[in-house]
Amino acid sequence: MKAMVYRLNSAVSKLFLCALVAVMPGLVQAQSVNDGQAVKALTTDSAGALLVLRDSGLLAMEGQNTTEIPLPLYDSGAQPRSMAKGADDSLYLAGPGLGIWRYEFASERWHSLNDTLPDLGITAIAAHATQPETLYAYLGEGGMFRSRDGGAVWVKVDSGPREPVQAFLHSDMPGSMESGWLFAGTTRGVARSMDCFCFWGDAGELRGTVSAIDYDPSAPENVYAVIEGQLHHSSDGGETWADLEAHQVVTALTFSPSKGLVVGTENGELLSRDASGEWVPVYE
Template sequence: MERSRTLKKSPDATGGGHPGTLRRRMFLTMTGSTFIAALLPGRTAQATGYAASAVTFSGQSVVVAGDGVRSVDVSTGTAAGLTATDRPIRALANHPDHPDRLFAAPAGGGIARSDDGGRVWRSSSNGLPDAQVTALAVAAEAPGTVYAAVAGDGLWRGEDAGRTWSFVMDRPWIEEAEQDVLALASVNLASGMGGIWLYAGTEKGLTRVPDCFCRWQDVVAGDAMDALVSGAAPPPEAPLPEGEPVLALVSAHTAPEQLYAALPSGLWASTDGGATWQRRSSLHARALAVAPADPGHIAAATDTELKLSRDGGVNWATLAAL
């Protein structure tokens, strides 16, 4: 059964059929069991040279993470330094039902968790491989479930708010190779297979998998089950540009069909669950977040600024320098 366009069937869609996969995963898991994330209680973000790589809304503030962690008030732009890990943070995630519960992926591997909006962090990596976590997402319908994409390995899930982890899926198989996941979003749209979707951005574009983790597939219009069975669904009329990496990807909590993606070519938006896309602006964003109650309110971190849009990414205003 072939996938439409560039996605091909993985040798084992359940996660165990690639040569060396079992040996690789056993090694990563064994070394990961000895990993403890070091935390430095007094370290705060600097005002310049911040190199932000992740953002998320937390209450009335935007939490910005990179070389440090900062909380920026949306109304005033006032920034406050928060306690940070001793390593730069590569990914960040939370859920509107628990705005102060943050999950972060420090450089070098592991996951740190904060239950007070980023002031105190602790390691939350039990069972996770000792490899870089490249993307994080909290399940849209289950705020106690967290997904982590691990470089060179695949998707892991923590169903107890990230305290323990288990492997669920190999990396996406695109253009005859497994691709690392750069961005991850849990999208509360029915998959037709008894669950909802987990969307992933890679160096080779966008893909998705239902949370039953049967197989990765293209994002297509119409019924997903029909597309899966036929294996020949036509490509969408306005897909994301081919050949560009998806650097950031977010779904609106109150309007899950509304997606935003950051590509080198700019900020792109979809209003139909990712089947078709429109370029909203030329903004070069490193990270994106959507306000929980307003699908048109977006925060974006560029190389130098934290910016906000109130109209779905068409116009932007600078909230703070980074």
């Protein structure tokens, strides 16, 4: 009788272990997809995978596949917090104490673009919507810098808006005297200028500290900004704004070729809007 009970317990234990092994990848996947840390920045790669920056690192996520992209080596005081995708799908990472880095997907290596910058205090970076070699960066009191050769040489081009810039965007929205528009999320609201740096003016009456800003590449007049966790939408290039309720504290946003508008939240979730306008998890 004891032997029978032992064999039964052993069989149950093996069954439990097999079941645990079967679900472990899903558990690991769930932990990787959402580790509870706020999403600091979002963008996509050339294949449409979401690139998600948190304090714990950088992940490339597509469907059920999650791949960690090791961050470049930097001092402990550095703060990676801004990402941009170039017109050639290059990935750029920036932040105070970090400066600016470009990631080569083919070689899986980071390259520093800091040689000609005055210092590493970059708070926001933007990539030109159509010119792969043109980049923009904001260096606090140092002002606006531009590179026309992929980050090899940076030149100061403007002092920027009166208020500090927290988020940065280049758009190919029509109407510019040159090649597009720059939208700067500042501590006062959204500022806008043609990329000739002719004049910085308010983009509408939206007020507050902007922590993230992006636009719909297929419809550039649609601009989105996050102020104190609240998502706002402009359908006319920043002239007027309306609240877009996400029912969570939003911390980052981007546009995915397959998902459309995707937002990252304070508790680490990734949400997109379905056809009915409801917010749904990107990866359930």
